[in-house]
Amino acid sequence: MIIAGICLLLWFSPGIADEKKVSAIPERVVLNITETPFSSQAVTWRTRISSASPRAEILPVLDLLNPEKKPKIFPALSSTVVVDDKDKIFQHSIIFNELLPDMIYAYRVGDDQSWSEWNQFRTASEKPAPFTFLYFGDIQKDIFSMCSQVFRAAFQKEPDARFWLFTGDMVDNGLDDREWDEFFSALSFIPRTIPLVLVPGNHEYPGWQTIVPGAPRTISHLWRPQFTFPENGPKGLEEIVYSFNYQGVCFIILNGVENLPEQVAWLENVLSKNQQPWTVVAMHHPIYSVIDRRNSTELQDVFVPLFDRFSVDLVLQGHHHSYARTKKLKNNSPVSDKEKGTVYVITNSGPKYYPASNRYDHLMDKTMTHGVWFQSIRIENNTLQYTAYNMIKEVVDTVVIKNK
Ligand SMILES: [Fe+2]
Ligand SMILES: [Fe+2]
The missing domain is CATH 3.60.21.10 (Metallo-dependent phosphatases)
Known part of the structure; x- marks a missing residue:
């Protein structure tokens, strides 16, 4: 039983590791507040393998269905982080700037191979408002x-x-x-x-x-x-x-x-x-x-x-x-x-x-x-x-x- 158990472990382990390595789907996509929420918005995400030209696309949400409107592209800043003392992961972040106040935007993050879904957020008004x-x-x-x-x-x-x-x-x-x-x-x-x-x-x-x-x-x-x-x-x-x-x-x-x-x-x-x-x-x-x-x-x-x-x-x-x-x-x-x-x-x-x-x-x-x-x-x-x-x-x- 002990030998059979070791064989099973060896047989399964590479498969689990491979599955982890091929996943480049953006994970833990999170919006964070900025110093100027009426004109900017921060977004952070991570991938399990390095991402070629990680970036985000953004446009006013109602333009998303208009084929003549192209999203603006923001390149990401990326860094590697070791988690749980063993796994290296890749963190990416962007601050969208020059946004219009009180506007609902759609954005997605990713690279040529993998994209997140389109998500919406709303910028703040520039003035006091409820x-x-x-x-x-x-x-x-x-x-x-x-x-x-x-x-x-x-x-x-x-x-x-x-x-x-x-x-x-x-x-x-x-x-x-x-x-x-x-x-x-x-x-x-x-x-x-x-x-x-x-x-x-x-x-x-x-x-x-x-x-x-x-x-x-x-x-x-x-x-x-x-x-x-x-x-x-x-x-x-x-x-x-x-x-x-x-x-x-x-x-x-x-x-x-x-x-x-x-x-x-x-x-x-x-x-x-x-x-x-x-x-x-x-x-x-x-x-x-x-x-x-x-x-x-x-x-x-x-x-x-x-x-x-x-x-x-x-x-x-x-x-x-x-x-x-x-x-x-x-x-x-x-x-x-x-x-x-x-x-x-x-x-x-x-x-x-x-x-x-x-x-x-x-x-x-x-x-x-x-x-x-x-x-x-x-x-x-x-x-x-x-x-x-x-x-x-x-x-x-x-x-x-x-x-x-
Ligand atoms: Fe505490
Ligand atoms: Fe606590």
């Missing part, structure tokens, strides 16, 4: 088997959301390509047509559990090749810390894992120049802890003075595998609805749970535990409508924030 985006917390565990249904419920509820924002820990081990495969499989076609805005969590940093405090921290080598985010953050934190404006809202992505002093100086500069009527911050580590064993006030000390000074409207967070939404706060205390202040939210979108503590109950409007949620956020003129849903699309929390 829109909805979705917000997810940690995915991290049973990503394909459990979280697929959250994504499907979210897509059914808000098919026209302009982008999906994740506040980190999309996977448990940022080095494990199989977990990223689960993430993309669970999302299916959605990121081919709706851009992602991703915030790295501590689990996107290899070996984060054993890092010595103060020692340098380095994000997974898979992060930058497989996503293409704005490079307008502090030096060394490009594509990790970044900002972009979307139809009247300034979005700022921060990072609680590395280089806080550099982020503070950068954040102050971004906020002081911000002309948008609304400001939304997203970060992985919460400012106000809702679980017992995690109560660092370092982020409060560092960021809250700036959030207060510049009246950040909303801070979206993850990491604590629980749910909490604060009252409107300033200087670590509740303020009345008529005053300027900041609402902080923590949510969870995967099946890993921590019980909530009551430490900051005096600041909270709503806490929940042991659940999986997604959130829609709609901004329309001076009103922000925030709604949290459970996996069966029932409303579990809602609040309206006014910005005068």
Whole structure:
């Protein structure tokens, strides 16, 4: 039996390897937000073998059926990446530029041999205009088997959301390509047509559990090749810390894992120049802890003075595998609805749970535990409508924030 088993293994192995090598079909096609979403759009994909002249074709979607209209061609930037310490794969990325605002485009990626399907995306308006985006917390565990249904419920509820924002820990081990495969499989076609805005969590940093405090921290080598985010953050934190404006809202992505002093100086500069009527911050580590064993006030000390000074409207967070939404706060205390202040939210979108503590109950409007949620956020003129849903699309929390 042992000999027969070895023979079977030898007989099957080359076939499996060959099958993998001949596949040049674009995989993991994903749209990412850019610094100027009214005129540009980033797309990233990978192939298992090198691709001769990898590129994309794009045109306004209604021109797709007109034989006299030819798509514009964008050549890709490509790099090789070793995954799971053994397999070499090929990552490709493009930033479509000189796009028209508020236009639906069709695009496909590939090369002479293999093309993706045609996919659509919509550019942002150049001016403030109503829109909805979705917000997810940690995915991290049973990503394909459990979280697929959250994504499907979210897509059914808000098919026209302009982008999906994740506040980190999309996977448990940022080095494990199989977990990223689960993430993309669970999302299916959605990121081919709706851009992602991703915030790295501590689990996107290899070996984060054993890092010595103060020692340098380095994000997974898979992060930058497989996503293409704005490079307008502090030096060394490009594509990790970044900002972009979307139809009247300034979005700022921060990072609680590395280089806080550099982020503070950068954040102050971004906020002081911000002309948008609304400001939304997203970060992985919460400012106000809702679980017992995690109560660092370092982020409060560092960021809250700036959030207060510049009246950040909303801070979206993850990491604590629980749910909490604060009252409107300033200087670590509740303020009345008529005053300027900041609402902080923590949510969870995967099946890993921590019980909530009551430490900051005096600041909270709503806490929940042991659940999986997604959130829609709609901004329309001076009103922000925030709604949290459970996996069966029932409303579990809602609040309206006014910005005068
Ligand atoms: Fe987490
Ligand atoms: Fe985390």
